[in-house]
Amino acid sequence: EMRFLTPRMAALRRLGQCPSTGILISQLHTSSRASAKQHYKMLVLGGGSGGITMSARMKRMMGAENVAVVEPSEMHYYQPIWTLVGAGAKTVASSGRPTASVMPSGVKWVKSKVQEINPDTNTVRTDDGTEISYEYLIVGLGLQLHYEKIKGLPEGFEHPKIGSNYSVQTVEKTWKALQNFKEGNAVFTFPNTPVKCAGAPQKIMYLSDAFLRKTGKREKAKVIYNTSLPVLFGVKKYADSLWDVVKCRDLQVNLRQNLIEVRADKQEAVFENLDKPGETKVFEYEMLHVTPPMGPHLVLKGSPLADEAGWLDLNKDTLQHNKYPNVFGIGDCANLPTAKTAAAVDRLKLMLGQPLETFPINQAKERRLMYHLKADMMPHLYWHGLLRGLWGGPGPYRKVFHLGMK
Incomplete structure (x- = not known):
């Protein structure tokens, strides 16, 4: 090994x-x-x-x-499965x-x-x-999570309509907020710090969008992604595909917006514009998913x-x-x-x-296969391969899938 x-x-x-x-x-x-x-x-x-x-x-x-x-x-x-817990597809247990x-x-x-x-x-x-x-x-x-660096958190999680897939205490609150959604803004955030699993803050937005469509509530929802980053995603190939998804699903993306305060009793989230210091904007929400600031x-x-x-x-x-x-x-x-x-x-x-890429298909495209890999195959590899020191990464599989050519 x-x-x-x-x-x-x-x-x-x-x-x-x-x-x-x-x-x-x-x-x-x-x-x-x-x-x-x-x-x-x-x-x-x-x-x-x-x-x-x-x-x-x-x-x-x-x-x-x-x-x-x-x-x-x-x-x-x-922890990667918490994205699916927040969307109601898996249990915390x-x-x-x-x-x-x-x-x-x-x-x-x-x-x-x-x-x-x-x-x-x-x-x-x-x-x-x-x-x-x-x-x-x-x-x-x-990494350490720093909810406390956002004014009004973590105590704001005692209120409904707010959750976070990044902690075991708050991940089920995401699903509750999604289930109870009636009409208004569904707001998803990305902080002004390094984060673990940079795709997770977006994944819950896409899953929530799919759930709202499935339950007939999407027309009454405005789905908003407020990210502190100057880009949608760091790898251009995937960013280009994600912009297509965003456009196709009518999702609103605001770049360089950093969450600084949550007024959970009023269902308001306050964001600062990182390109214009001191400028803030208040978003009312019917659902809020918080990705906390993180640090060493x-x-x-x-x-x-x-x-x-x-x-x-x-x-x-x-x-x-x-x-x-x-x-x-x-x-x-x-x-x-x-x-x-x-x-x-x-x-x-x-x-x-x-x-x-590990698989011989375009991984920038949305596919059901990729969902099943995340939901079923990866947890198995994690518990029975990685944690036992037997799984050393996708290298050998990549070789097989690409017939040794990559």
Whole structure:
């Protein structure tokens, strides 16, 4: 299974075979046997998809007793399915499994929050005061949601007609608002920060539009997408197709509009015009879907591992930290060009190239097949492939589907 992650995994392998910070690993490991509970050869921060996947791979590489994962949550969620939960096509229950069931057997689960990371001493402190030392660290802390950066939230979610597919507490409220829709504006937002799954804020709009048409309410609805981005989507090929969809379905798109306040009691959402500072516009809504501002984990932001913006500072080819060679990272917490936001993709000019597509059909087109892949095939691959460290991405499938020509 290692063949999919070179040269990144190769770098980790090399690290395992050479002295770390001047101390031979074998000696360090032997000397710490007495306090084995406090010391691990491999410490993984975060039990999300990145953390669990890497802990499964590390277990096979180093042995389960040498690996620990720090994760406070009792439940592990497959979050991409929340788009379908918000549209009433899936249940929240189907998206989650107990963390204990996805943790690789034999790997130590430290059920705490990370409080402090000290890479200079190779230690991590958890919120219950426990200090854990490591030889290698993999940081997979993901993104933090910041509903509180929007005035009137999160308390506004106590009111009806407002939801958000980005949190387990608010995703069912999206479906409730959609079901109870009578007439007026259905407003969907995209914040002025990097986000995870940049397509999700639009997907719920398209699914809501389809639901309103199916239930005969679409004529009484004005569907509005207010995005802080200067583009509809960062990859030009898909953006062009999405503009066609928007036109065809009579959806209103307003660029450079950033949600700054929700007056849930009045059903009003206030947006600022990012191109004209100080200019705001109030939208009344019958339904509001909020994509919250997001940012790096606060623990990471205040640590020596972060770059100026607070993201984990990694080498993009090896996923190895630029300053601490025994630290690696994975997922949304890193400052990699596999950007969390479509705007960053623009800045990196990656959109100038052709996207690498897995299937031998135009993936910019709407297709029922793609829906079934998202709803049925991908969750299966996630639970039974990715999290067990067996699925290394779509590369081999891409080769098969394109008959080895791409």
